[in-house]
Amino acid sequence: MNTKLVESILQLILSLPTDERLWLEEKLFSNIPYPSSNKLMNLAESGHSFNFLYDEPDIYTLEDGERI
Structure with missing residues (x-):
């Protein structure tokens, strides 16, 4: 890489x-495309970053909290 040119x-x-x-x-x-929601979800799933959640207990139910 031409560091001097880049600095200039x-x-x-x-x-x-x-x-x-x-x-x-x-x-x-302005022409940099943003990834779609599906691509982001696939990236998160294929990266296995959230696999720890499979070991978490289900402490919430649909009856918890207020209705939206």
């Missing part, structure tokens, strides 16, 4: 007036 570009961007910097950020980041 960063300094140039930081020296821009706020409105120009915001415009540049919008152009750079």
Whole structure:
């Protein structure tokens, strides 16, 4: 990686007036797609991060709390 070039570009961007910097950020980041809810759920499920919940006791029922 060309660190000097990246640092120079960063300094140039930081020296821009706020409105120009915001415009540049919008152009750079506006086309980044956000993952869908299904993709996020699949990621959470396939990562096994929540498997510990299978060992937790079921202490709540549908009758708990107030109705919405």
